[in-house]
Amino acid sequence: MAESAETNSCTSFARQTWTVSAVLLNMVAQGMVMSFPSVMLPGLKVDTVIKTDAEMMSWLASVVGLATFPGFLISAFLMEQWGRKTTHALVIVPGILGWLLIYFATNVTTLMAARILSGISAGASVILGAVVIGEYTSPQHRGMFLNLKTAVNYVGNTLVHLVGHYYPWRTVAIFALVHHIIAFGIVCTWPESPAWLATKCKFDQSEKSWMWLRGNDSESRIEFDSMITTQKQSLSKVSEKPNLKTHLMNFLQKFTKKDFMKPLLIIFFAEMLKEACGRHVFPAYALQIMDDITGDKSKSFYYTLSIDLITTLSATFSSALVRVVKRRTLLFVTGGASLAILTGICVYLYLTAIDVISKDRAWLPVSMFMLYFVLTNLGCTVIPLALLGEVFPVAHRGAGSAMSGLILGSFLLICLKITPAMLISVKVHGTFTIYGVAMATCLVALYFILPETKDRTLQEIEDYFNHGRFVSDEKDCDDKDENTKMLS
Numbered sequence: 001m002a003e004s005a006e007t008n009s010c011t012s013f014a015r016q017t018w019t020v021s022a023v024l025l026n027m028v029a030q031g032m033v034m035s036f037p038s039v040m041l042p043g044l045k046v047d048t049v050i051k052t053d054a055e056m057m058s059w060l061a062s063v064v065g066l067a068t069f070p071g072f073l074i075s076a077f078l079m080e081q082w083g084r085k086t087t088h089a090l091v092i093v094p095g096i097l098g099w100l101l102i103y104f105a106t107n108v109t110t111l112m113a114a115r116i117l118s119g120i121s122a123g124a125s126v127i128l129g130a131v132v133i134g135e136y137t138s139p140q141h142r143g144m145f146l147n148l149k150t151a152v153n154y155v156g157n158t159l160v161h162l163v164g165h166y167y168p169w170r171t172v173a174i175f176a177l178v179h180h181i182i183a184f185g186i187v188c189t190w191p192e193s194p195a196w197l198a199t200k201c202k203f204d205q206s207e208k209s210w211m212w213l214r215g216n217d218s219e220s221r222i223e224f225d226s227m228i229t230t231q232k233q234s235l236s237k238v239s240e241k242p243n244l245k246t247h248l249m250n251f252l253q254k255f256t257k258k259d260f261m262k263p264l265l266i267i268f269f270a271e272m273l274k275e276a277c278g279r280h281v282f283p284a285y286a287l288q289i290m291d292d293i294t295g296d297k298s299k300s301f302y303y304t305l306s307i308d309l310i311t312t313l314s315a316t317f318s319s320a321l322v323r324v325v326k327r328r329t330l331l332f333v334t335g336g337a338s339l340a341i342l343t344g345i346c347v348y349l350y351l352t353a354i355d356v357i358s359k360d361r362a363w364l365p366v367s368m369f370m371l372y373f374v375l376t377n378l379g380c381t382v383i384p385l386a387l388l389g390e391v392f393p394v395a396h397r398g399a400g401s402a403m404s405g406l407i408l409g410s411f412l413l414i415c416l417k418i419t420p421a422m423l424i425s426v427k428v429h430g431t432f433t434i435y436g437v438a439m440a441t442c443l444v445a446l447y448f449i450l451p452e453t454k455d456r457t458l459q460e461i462e463d464y465f466n467h468g469r470f471v472s473d474e475k476d477c478d479d480k481d482e483n484t485k486m487l488s
Contacts, residue, residue: 012215016137019213020145022088022186023129024152025179029095030122031156032176035283037061038304039164039172040102042287052108058420060108060115061284065413067119068126072405075124080398084132084193091128092184095121099177103170121180123409127388127401134389135195136213138220139457143322146386151315154377157283158308165301194224195394195458198231226459227394234395254399259465263391266450267404270384273442275411276435277338277376281419282307288420292428293349293369294362303366310370315377326454327383334379335443341372342436349429380439390453393462 041057044050052060071091078087098117105111133145156176163172191213197206207224214220254260275281282289286307290300322330345368352359392400422431451464464470 009215009217012138012213012220013141015213016141016145018186019136019190020133020148022183022190023125023132024148025183025186026088026092026095026125026129027149027153028156028159029099029176029179029183030126031153031283032160032172032179033064033095033098033118033122033156034153034280035157035160035286036118036169036172036176037284038286039160039169043164043169049106050108050111056108058417060111061420062413062416063112063115064119064122065409065416067116068123068409068412069406071120071123071125072127072409073402074120075128076398076402076405079128079131079196079401083196084128084135085187085190088125088128088132088190089184089187091121091124092180092187093121094118095125095180096177096184099173099180102173103177105170123405126385126408127405130385130389131397131401132193132389134458135193138214139223139455140323142389143327143386143454144319146389147315147319147322147382150377150382150385151312151319154308154312154315158305158312160283161286161301161304161308165305195227198228199234199394203228223457223459226457230459230462231394251399254396257396259393259462260396260400262449262465263393263396263400264403266387266391266446267384267400268407269442269445269449270387271404271408271411273335273439273446274381274384275415276438276442277380278373278432278435279376279381280412281415281435282373284416285419285423288423289428290366292423293365295359299362307366307370307373311373311377314374315382318378318382321378322382322386322454326452327386328450328452331379331383331450332443332447334375335439338372338375338380339436339439339443341368341375342432342439344368345372346429346433346436349427353427353429387453390456390458390461391465393465394458 037057037060041061044052044057044060071094075087075091078090082090094117098114098119098121101110101114101117105114129149130146133149134142137145156179159175160172163175191209192205194206194210194213197203197209206228210220210224214224286304287300290303294300294303318330345365348357348365348368351357388401388404392404419431422434426434451461451470453461456464456470460470
């Protein structure tokens with residue numbers, strides 16, 4: 001019997017891994033989208049076919065942030081109407097077209113269109129991917145998979161810097177294209193999300209999908225029954241099929257509900273924290289930042305690649321660490337330590353800028369940056385993305401995804417657009433001082449509003465935002481008290 005349970009567990013884990021692999025491949029390509037300016041912009045400066053200027057190049061870099069807005073909204077709408085599987089397959093298509101256009105581009109207009117298409121796909125898949133992982137995987141594996149989603153994003157960053165160093169920037173587009181094509185093929189093999197099927201009253205199909213993904217052991221069965229009971233209660237309150245006006249009213253009413261606003265506030269500060277850590281700023285402008293720190297262009301690539309590899313490894317290690325360490329502990333310990341190191345970096349670079357200390361020891365700030373990115377990628381950049389797949393109740397998941405996308409896209413656009421100007425006006429030390437202040441603000445806010453979600457089912461997290469506490473903990477306490485009374 002124990003052997004059968006173990007076999008069932010291994011099978012369900014393998015099926016969850018296969019499903020998540022499509023999300024991870026998509027995130028590799030998304031990482032390549034974000035870091036692509038680091039090889040495209042230098043290439044355009046010497047390109048004899050495509051003529052551009054500094055202003056246009058800044059838009060080619062940052063327009064991805066703007067393009068994520070329609071991506072977020074499209075995926076949020078389609079995932080509620082057509083399901084997670086169909087939507088995930090559809091949002092890959094703009095990415096495929098975008099990379100093909102980049103490869104064949106002969107003018108700036110085509111490049112801009114390609115970057116917009118890539119941004120739509122990146123925006124649509126980043127939150128949808130978190131929702132898929134949240135709904136398709138068990139609580140024991142969910143944190144690991146959500147953290148891996150961020151780790152493989154760094155793999156995309158590394159691939160761009162590595163391949164772009166040895167090959168033309170157009171060739172990098174082909175490497176990204178391959179990831180999208182393989183991901184599309186894997187998505188076609190998925191079952192539909194059990195949670196989404198339950199919201200559409202397709203309970204038999206939901207059960208079949210659930211058992212394929214999660215197995216049929218007692219723990220899985222209890223979680224499934226809890227989800228179905230909650231959905232049936234929610235559906236029983238719906239008296240008629242909603243029209244457009246009703247949809248709009250329902251959406252606006254969500255802003256009066258604490259189980260929507262509390263998660264949204266958490267996502268606001270979490271996403272601000274992620275961008276303030278340099279999550280997308282550094283990959284996009286890595287070579288420029290390293291040039292400013294070291295003053296030696298010949299070594300910038302090797303410093304950048306070293307940081308890429310270290311951050312990838314640390315984010316991957318976080319996927320294992322999150323299985324044994326609580327989310328809050330990991331976030332605030334690594335966040336506080338990384339903030340202290342960032343302060344040291346900014347002070348050191350400021351002192352070199354005013355010639356108080358020598359600039360000859362470039363290895364020192366680079367080493368400090370490496371340690372900084374190790375720490376941020378253990379908590380501050382991976383946990384915010386993990387929260388996207390955990391905190392919104394299933395009834396608010398579409399609207400929550402849309403609003404989260406708007407928040408994420410806004411921070412991404414602002415950071416990518418203003419960073420080049422900041423690097424010129426206030427240099428690296430001033431830029432990261434501003435980001436450090438934002439980091440500190442977010443960590444303080446999250447300390448007071450972020451619950452511990454490790455090993456909690458999505459239903460337990462939903463109950464927390466409704467009741468302000470984990471109901472299951474109270475039941476456990478009541479059961480223990482009852483047992484104590486019986487024994488006495």
